[in-house]
Amino acid sequence: MKAIVQDGYGSPEVLRLDEVDRPVPGRGEVLVRVHAAAVDQGVWHLMAGLPHALRLVFGLRAPRVRIPGMDLAGRVEAVGPDVTRVRPGDEVYGSCKGSFAEYAIAEEDALAPKPARLGFEEAATVPVSAVTALKALRDAGRVRDGQSVLVLGASGGVGTYAVQLAKAFGAHVTGVCSTAKTDLVRSIGADEAVDYTRGDPVDGSRRYDLIIDIAGNRPLSRLRRALSARGTLVIVGGEEGGRWIGGNQRQLAALLLSPFVGHRLVPLTVMKQHRSDLEALTELIEAGTVTPVVDRTYPLAEVPDAIRHLRGGQVRGKIAIRL
Structure with missing residues (x-):
């Protein structure tokens, strides 16, 4: 599958499009065919390895997870053992490690049904x-x-x-x-x-x-x-x-x-994404009370350009990544 990968910390030039093996879901995990992802400041911090204290958790010399990206929206491709709330074909949104790829693994509790009111690109800007x-x-x-x-x-x-x-x-x-x-x-x-x-x-x-x-x-x-x-x-x-x-x-x-x-x-400390929070947001989104603001959308190969645009300080709302 195609994915954005990085083998060290630094500027957007450390990111490249490459072919990698498709992951296999384990217990309690879901394999999602990613239709859209999103860029935020957290993605930049993990790409740059800044501040340095982050490296104590995510990898000293290079990130332990080679594929960046946290937000996703897509369709369930396969599920691992003990997954009960979703099944192949379901449209979902949520968070994971490594969403800048054609397929990504997410924990079942970090996913919820995608709001019907939103397209994949809008939905991907919601979770984080x-x-x-x-x-x-x-x-x-x-x-x-x-x-x-x-x-x-x-x-x-x-x-x-x-x-x-x-x-x-x-x-x-x-x-x-x-x-x-x-x-x-x-x-x-x-x-x-x-x-x-x-x-x-x-x-x-x-x-x-x-x-x-x-x-x-x-x-x-x-x-x-x-x-x-x-x-x-x-x-x-x-x-x-x-x-x-x-x-x-x-x-x-x-x-x-x-x-x-x-x-x-x-x-506000770093926290895991939970299905219940996404469901609360879905209710507000479906009612029209909350609407994502999408500044612009980039294809997967142009993730480095998306991060440069983000760091330029002119973004209104969120940047989506289209797959």
Whole structure:
């Protein structure tokens, strides 16, 4: 089968299209014929091996999993022993290790029936980013009806889902983005869109019950200025910092500081995808409450170009990969 592979860490040039053996599902596993995948910042981090702390988990000199990619949408080709919820021919979406390939292996619990309302390319942009947004709001943020929510990074992959989900939970949503993307953020339901190039959205002039900071770099002290007295800050990743731990130093600081202040400071940790989360999202998607925002689609052979486009900072929503 055709797949994108990498045998070392580095720039997009380490990725190449190659022929590899088709995998065989084991116990509790499903073989999916991949029709679409997606690109996000996590794919770039694992490609580049940055921050270096990632290599302690994913491989010191080269990634243990040669095929990158986490999101997928496709049809079940075969199932392993003890798989009971899906069967060959089912259209599914979810997450796995190695979705930039014609076939991929996923755990049964990481898949759900594909929303009928979505095509494969739209569906593939949902699992990682939308589940992250759901976890940030519902689980870490404990969002409630009537609260005020600030989404920093509202025009990106996680951010576009966070805006829509916060509205679905009944919040008043303010989305922060660049000048060119304010129209997008309003169009997906934000009550207000704030252009960060024209002022500091966390200068303390307004207070929010919940702040979702997606891949940001603002110090905790500045973010706390914009929280209400008992407000919650959820930190979803970080894109700056040293090469060893990257932006994760803010998450570590939040863990240490939170017990001693009135605010809840919650780092969103890496989590597995679960079928129940995908099913909750499917219900909202089928109702038309949540809609994927797809910036553009690339064929499998052009995954390196897709990652370059992502890192250029102009992406609105998500990038899909077509197979």
